[in-house]
Amino acid sequence: MYELDDSKNFHDLKPTETLLQMIVAPWVSRAIYVAAELGIADLLKNGSQSSDELAKATGVDARSLYRLLRTLASVGVFAEGNPGYFELTPLAACLQSDRSDSVRGYAIKSGQIWDWQPWGYLLNTIKTGKPVFKDIFGVEIFDYLTTHPEASKIYDQAMSSFSAKRIATIAAEYDFSSIHNLVEVGGGRGSLLASILKANPTIQGVLFDAPHVIEDARHLIASEGLLNRCELLAGDFFVSVPGGGNAYLLKHIIHDWDDECAIKILQNCRSVMPSNAKLLVVEMVIPQGNEPFFGKLLDLQVLLNYQGGCERTEAEYQTLFKAAGFKLTKIVPTSSPLSILEAVPV
Template sequence: MSNINHSEISHEIQPTEALLQMIVSPWVSRSIYVAAELGIADLLKDGSQSCGELAKVTGVDERSLYRLLRALASVGVFAESQPGCFELTPLAECLQSNRKDSLRGYAIKSGQVWDLQPWGHLLECIKTGKPVFENLFGVDIFEYLSEHPEAAKIYDQSMTSFSAKRIAAITAEYDFSAINTLVEVGGGRGSLLASILKANLTMKGVLCDVPHVIEGAKQLIAGEGLSQRCELVAGDFFESVPSGGDAYLLKHIIHDWDDERALQILQNCRRVMQPNTKLLVIEMVIPKGNEPFFGKLLDLQVMLNYPGGCERTEAEYQDLFEAAGFNLTNIVSTSTPLSVIEGVPAKSDRISVF
């Protein structure tokens, strides 16, 4: 029997222990992935269940499942309500698939080989300054997803769940009311544009993306009752974008690309814009200093996987906008890490190159 007096143990976390927790954080991430893949949070929606019941439903080994859930309970994901029985916690609730802001899809993506493997080559990426995804899989991430429908489905589901809270914040916190026609460039299935249109009843929308993505967007737009107000245009934003918008919106597009290709996208927008048309770029703007910011870590993921992509600072966006023929007029923060970076066409038609 232990003689340790637990009341005398200091709860102050020493630097070595704090760093150790960071070092083993991938273990936590992988454990969350397995729980998400098994759908444990959904199985606990009606209350506590025994590990035996959970193991029977999911078809896994009971003892191993217990050890997994015990480890997750130790970091606040699930709770052991009584010996061998587990229940949801606020963190675990975020893994339920029926929540609009569910992170189950994002957790499942984090456990895929194509998402994990590049991180094993971070040192190589740092040494060369080049993404490693194409070296590992033979094609860049966009081609990989287009060639692997199941991976694309997982990726799309993860982005949908990851974006839900951010879409709500953008729609509620940015004033779109003066825009008559909003063109979203690279808008995916149209979740953001649909949300904005539903909040601004007189607005019309144009959704532009590559053909197979636009095919997938038809169902969402129709399901939201927006088919009469939202035009779907298949195309390639490296070649052209639709004309006729009062504002052009690009969410999580520019950060995928190096300056040269980001500039090409922005210039294509600039060419079809009138003097009073707005450019709205929605990205994470890296702040100064060493305060925690999700975009600083996401920047590493982008660096590993995307062709020259990066999260940028305000000064870097200023330079990029100027080179594309825009004046950066404002940066509107939201309650999420995302900001709306506003621009208008510069009076001069001269467009620079990097």
Template sequence: MQTNTLSPNATSSESPQAVNTVPPQMVLMQMVTAYWVSQSIYAAAKLGIADQLKLGPQHCDQLAVTTGCDRTALYRLLRALASVGIFAETEPGYFCLTPLGDYLRSDMPGSVRDASIMVGDPEHYNAWGNILHSVKTGESAFENLFGMNIFQYYAQNPEPAAVFDRAMTSFSSTEIAGVVAAYDFSPIRKLVDVAGGHGSFLFSILKANPHLEGILFDQAEVIDRAQSLIGSEPLLNRCQLAAGDFFEAVPAGADAYILKHIIHDWDDERAIAILKQCHRAMTADGRVLVVEQVIPPGNEPFLGKLLDVNMLVMCPGGKERTAAEYQQIFAAAGFKLTRIVPTETFVSVVEGVRL
């Protein structure tokens, strides 16, 4: 059965009428088998195929030698990925990168190679295979499968933890640029990046806003790594590093607290607890800035709707939220939601002021 009737390689000569006449069961079949594509991309990412092709086309036999693969099996994989626009077969046996495939290169800004590996590795892939547990119980399929939550698992397994860190860093770079461009930081004097990791987000904000002072706040072991990574950063004269637990306290005295992809890790009770710590620590005219995907109403496609299911599967209590849900948790923490600032990426800045 051919399931690629809506291939990304479809040419502009195909009429809308031709596309619209694809039988609905075929469209559904493409959706059903979508994980065949994602796992094929995973295999290519894991093998580093895009890095091998960045200087130009290569014959599959040479790629097989370089990557330690069976040449016939590798050809079948690359042919399948060429059919969905990741690679292109330029002449028999020779493959090159496409604009999509470029983003599987490890050196490409905004690369999704590590994200492809993270999603395809057993931690995510097997947890999604256990999705019925989450749907039936509301509990994390990952925790049910591995006997611990994902944060505990990463603490005990440094290799997948490193893949996760790299994936988040790559994915985050585009979001950071979008937030810096979309949100006006000029009224803010001191900004705390809560659970800010190694500081790339905060430092990007500080570079774009020379008047700002910043505090990078995270757990002690994260701050220790951040110190070694950014020790020579000239912006350190405008940035303090602080360690702690955001359920217990956050640095006091700032007029803005920003949380990027933090609140979505937690259920409402714990999300409110984190926001309350920010409320308690900030100045009287302070504000909180939550950077997350905000789920829109209606049936339109939006990545956050699927990411929300991923949070259900992977994180105990994790969820994406609608504007109304953010309004509710903000109010419970002592904030008024003032506006939601969209960016050119999937994330928005949800702003709340202290009541």
């Protein structure tokens, strides 16, 4: 079914075959998850191994592992050279733990029940417009993660690995030279702020997030040698945000919330910003037209899991900013799917 040879590629398939591949794509995702969970790519880092050797190293059934890897090799994830021996491909290499562009953490997250089960209720969400995560698990997704430490760890690792390369593009591809005090609102463990501060030695930073998040962030900021340039403050961005910045940065925050909540967060930023300050919102801006864009898929996951969250178009951000007292001045695309929306107070 998944033929990856020079004579027949995805675009050469008949419509029925193409659609069938799309229909069974979740099977491939689950197979990738298992390989990621077992750490197969790490075991193949130094060269090919037999499925028997890999099974012994991972403590699984050898015949079943062979069948899994054979399937993944048929879609370009791993390759079977000599019979029964597997090696890395460029796709499989991205499942290695120690790569800067590793997606192993994201693949492991995709195999968790709290990540995949809501997709089974997509029809219900489309009918009602309501997220289903709370209906399934009894609490909102962030409350679930707070009370399930292992799930929270998997989620954080996935977001960190998924964001690592994108963080680098933000720090490198936006001009921060006019900023002297940068406040990141909802900045998590501080990876993005740390990257910006290291690339811009004259900037002072403030990392603001919930108390338990800030405690975790302290270790990262200290390990980067930035405690003397980065103040860590805890609080609730629905109540207030710290003052004193001439730029306020929010990455992947606004898309989690409906318009009312998003406007409240933005208004709290606006209330402490001087007139010459900048607002920097880092999100995936949905383009017009039919071209593929990861944000369009992510939008469905947001629809399933978050109360009113969504990925937005440029026009929708303009409306949001206006309601919160801002004017969108420009959008800076990056080499990742993320863009930086720059706005100023009005």
